[in-house]
Amino acid sequence: MAFLNMLYHVLFFPGIIFLFAVSTFAEYYDRKLYARLQNRVGPPWFQPLADFIKLLGKEEIIPSKADAAMFKLMPIIALTSVITAFFLIPPWSRFTHFSFEGDLIAIVYLLTIPTFTYFLAGWYSTSLYAMIGSARSLFQLFAYEIPLFLGVLAPAVLANTWSINGIMRFYNHHPGYWPLNIIAFVVTLIALQGKLERVPFDIAEAETEIVAGPFTEYSGKLLAFFRLAIDIEMVVGSALLSAVFLPFWLNLSPLLTVIASLIKIFFIITLLCVLRTIVARIKINQMISFCWNYLVPAAFLQILINLVLKEALLK
Amino acid sequence: MTNKVTIPIGPQHPALKEPESFSITLEGENIVHSSVRLGYNHRGIEKAAEQRTYIQDIYLIERVCGICSHSHSTCFIQAVEEIGKFEVPKRALYIRTLIGELERLHSHLLWLGVAGHEIGFDTLLMYTWRDREIVMDLLQMLTGNRVNYGINTIGGVRRDITAEHVKQILKDVDTLEERTKYYIKLGTQEVTLAQRLSGVGTLSHDDAVKLGAVGPTARASSVDRDIRRDDPYASYADVKFNVVTDNHNDVYGRTLVRLGELMVSYSIIRQILDKLPEGPVSVRVPRKIPVGEALSRYEAPRGEDVHYVKANGTDKPERVKLRAPTLANVQAVSKMLEDGHLADVPIVIAAIDPCFSCTDRITVTVNNRASGSSQVMDWEGLRRMGIEHYRKRGIDFRNIKGIK
Numbered sequence: 001m002a003f004l005n006m007l008y009h010v011l012f013f014p015g016i017i018f019l020f021a022v023s024t025f026a027e028y029y030d031r032k033l034y035a036r037l038q039n040r041v042g043p044p045w046f047q048p049l050a051d052f053i054k055l056l057g058k059e060e061i062i063p064s065k066a067d068a069a070m071f072k073l074m075p076i077i078a079l080t081s082v083i084t085a086f087f088l089i090p091p092w093s094r095f096t097h098f099s100f101e102g103d104l105i106a107i108v109y110l111l112t113i114p115t116f117t118y119f120l121a122g123w124y125s126t127s128l129y130a131m132i133g134s135a136r137s138l139f140q141l142f143a144y145e146i147p148l149f150l151g152v153l154a155p156a157v158l159a160n161t162w163s164i165n166g167i168m169r170f171y172n173h174h175p176g177y178w179p180l181n182i183i184a185f186v187v188t189l190i191a192l193q194g195k196l197e198r199v200p201f202d203i204a205e206a207e208t209e210i211v212a213g214p215f216t217e218y219s220g221k222l223l224a225f226f227r228l229a230i231d232i233e234m235v236v237g238s239a240l241l242s243a244v245f246l247p248f249w250l251n252l253s254p255l256l257t258v259i260a261s262l263i264k265i266f267f268i269i270t271l272l273c274v275l276r277t278i279v280a281r282i283k284i285n286q287m288i289s290f291c292w293n294y295l296v297p298a299a300f301l302q303i304l305i306n307l308v309l310k311e312a313l314l315k
Numbered sequence: 316m317t318n319k320v321t322i323p324i325g326p327q328h329p330a331l332k333e334p335e336s337f338s339i340t341l342e343g344e345n346i347v348h349s350s351v352r353l354g355y356n357h358r359g360i361e362k363a364a365e366q367r368t369y370i371q372d373i374y375l376i377e378r379v380c381g382i383c384s385h386s387h388s389t390c391f392i393q394a395v396e397e398i399g400k401f402e403v404p405k406r407a408l409y410i411r412t413l414i415g416e417l418e419r420l421h422s423h424l425l426w427l428g429v430a431g432h433e434i435g436f437d438t439l440l441m442y443t444w445r446d447r448e449i450v451m452d453l454l455q456m457l458t459g460n461r462v463n464y465g466i467n468t469i470g471g472v473r474r475d476i477t478a479e480h481v482k483q484i485l486k487d488v489d490t491l492e493e494r495t496k497y498y499i500k501l502g503t504q505e506v507t508l509a510q511r512l513s514g515v516g517t518l519s520h521d522d523a524v525k526l527g528a529v530g531p532t533a534r535a536s537s538v539d540r541d542i543r544r545d546d547p548y549a550s551y552a553d554v555k556f557n558v559v560t561d562n563h564n565d566v567y568g569r570t571l572v573r574l575g576e577l578m579v580s581y582s583i584i585r586q587i588l589d590k591l592p593e594g595p596v597s598v599r600v601p602r603k604i605p606v607g608e609a610l611s612r613y614e615a616p617r618g619e620d621v622h623y624v625k626a627n628g629t630d631k632p633e634r635v636k637l638r639a640p641t642l643a644n645v646q647a648v649s650k651m652l653e654d655g656h657l658a659d660v661p662i663v664i665a666a667i668d669p670c671f672s673c674t675d676r677i678t679v680t681v682n683n684r685a686s687g688s689s690q691v692m693d694w695e696g697l698r699r700m701g702i703e704h705y706r707k708r709g710i711d712f713r714n715i716k717g718i719k
Binding site: 199206 | 370435436507
């Protein structure tokens with residue numbers, strides 16, 4: 001019975017089927033909002049689903065010089081790692097089955113894997129555009145990874161725990177404390193935009209420069225998996241942020257908890273979407289200097305503040 | 316990284332709207348060398364113009380470019396009218412100027428959107444192209460067409476404008492002026508936009524003069540040159556306007572010049588509509604144009620457009636030569652790309668507002684690459700080579716009736 005229960009959670013709720021539904025809807029929401037902000041009509045609700053199904057039916061072309069095994073493996077690894085990361089995040093506090101001390105670190109690492117798969121996918125495609133794109137995607141990693149990590153670390157410092165469940169429990173006990181992390185929230189939000197490779201940080205996929213970056217040679221099912229992985233990454237990233245930075249509305253009934261979590265996730269997606277609407281793509285050197293000159297010091301400042309607060313408030 | 320890679324931007328590439336080849340040698344992200352290759356879209360328009368009558372040529376020449384179609388047809392017609400010494404009614408000249416300025420509006424708005432897209436700022440693209448629709452609708456109202464207006468004819472224009480038209484234009488110009496002010500504010504205050512445009516694709520004043528840059532590209536390097544003022548045609552002598560120049564010498568400067576020119580165009584349109592004289596819009600001209608030759612210049616949205624027409628007394632021109640502004644500007648692109656980044660390539664190319672199809676008019680073929688010798692072909696030789704080329708691929712023109 002326990003096994004069946006587990007299987008239900010993995011496959012249906014909050015498992016793969018639910019995640020697929022949420023992530024395709026998130027893509028629709030993101031595209032529709034982007035379009036409305038740009039004074040366009042935007043796609044119908046089923047567009048991401050239709051795109052996915054269409055791509056599944058398309059021919060797969062593998063470049064003759066590419067390493068076929070790596071080429072095929074990379075989308076699967078990307079998809080697996082983001083789905084695994086999702087299971088570790090408890091936006092619905094009662095449904096976490098896989099929580100452990102230190103899962104915050106595990107999630108950040110699991111979210112790094114897709115970037116490496118983009119790099120390897122581009123590198124093994126042996127196309128010039130893909131190789132430049134993959135090199136850029138790795139460069140970018142050095143820019144946003146540290147601020148992202150420091151950003152999610154800050155609330156954990158205040159809560160004195162490495163587990164997301166622990167963090168949520170702490171802020172549940174001290175309801176007024178979560179707004180203290182506002183600097184870290186902004187830093188992490190911007191770093192997440194970099195992680196998701198969206199404007200202004202879509203340098204690795206800059207269409208007008210290097211076609212589609214690491215994905216230039218991808219088509220058919222493999223491209224569909226990559227795109228799904230990116231959608232899921234967006235949901236997982238937003239869920240991580242909402243769990244760590246927006247820990248409120250936790251004592252509701254199970255159904256309401258799920259709805260509250262979804263509201264928080266889509267609130268963060270809204271912020272990400274508005275950010276990509278109002279700016280232009282910056283250059284890789286500008287991105288690295290921006291992340292190291294502004295985001296990292298800001299994240300350190302937040303950690304310092306939290307250390308002081310911890311002494312002052314909790315002793 | 317010390318290894319150099321050469322990446323092709325084109326002939327087919329998302330940054331380019333037309334086939335053109337830029338070969339960029341990179342060291343890491345930095346450009347060490349770049350070269351431009353033209354000739355993917357040669358259409359033989361000049362030769363085709365020699366085989367058609369002047370009236371047919373108006374429509375052919377108008378199709379040299381989709382954006383500055385009015386510029387090309389006006390430039391051609393001005394040359395023909397000069398040869399024939401035709402008196403064009405004043406009202407017709409005013410209408411030509413009006414359409415020319417509306418064309419400049421939609422061309423510059425289009426450019427602004429393309430520039431936004433090249434630097435990943437799609438919101439700007441959507442906004443400017445939405446506003447461009449207003450101009451397109453005006454052009455459709457005035458001429459019946461959105462792109463190739465077909466309003467010009469030798470000796471005048473083919474359609475008159477009414478009082479309702481004037482009212483509608485003035486109303487829409489007010490809307491556009493307000494939106495343009497917003498874009499100027501955006502261009503000067505948005506941080507990421509300024510970061511992507513400032514200091515990119517620099518072309519000094521001396522280089523701009525030396526490489527023969529024209530239009531906004533030259534004016535952004537403080538070259539104070541505008542055919543509308545220097546050699547007034549149509550009714551530009553009757554209106555007051557400033558020539559917008561800028562000393563930034565970079566893509567940012569080119570953006571400011573184009574935005575400034577939009578504001579100037581609004582003022583010109585208002586003055587034209589205010590002073591619009593009464594009278595006929597065309598005169599009857601003979602089909603046969605007397606012997607003579609003329610060179611005509613026109614300030615197209617992209618820069619100076621030059622047409623040369625030689626008439627031999629028949630109803631067909633003996634020679635038509637045209638030089639689109641992009642041909643003058645494309646030389647400067649290699650200079651602008653020097654010491655740049657790969658990320659700057661699309662916007663630097665876009666900043667000259669290139670129109671490659673208008674530029675491609677190459678008639679010299681390099682036959683023997685190995686020995687390095689080139690050969691100038693005459694018309695017969697070129698024709699024979701074309702026929703042979705297709706025969707090898709299974710298409711034999713000799714079987715088609717009327718072709719020997």
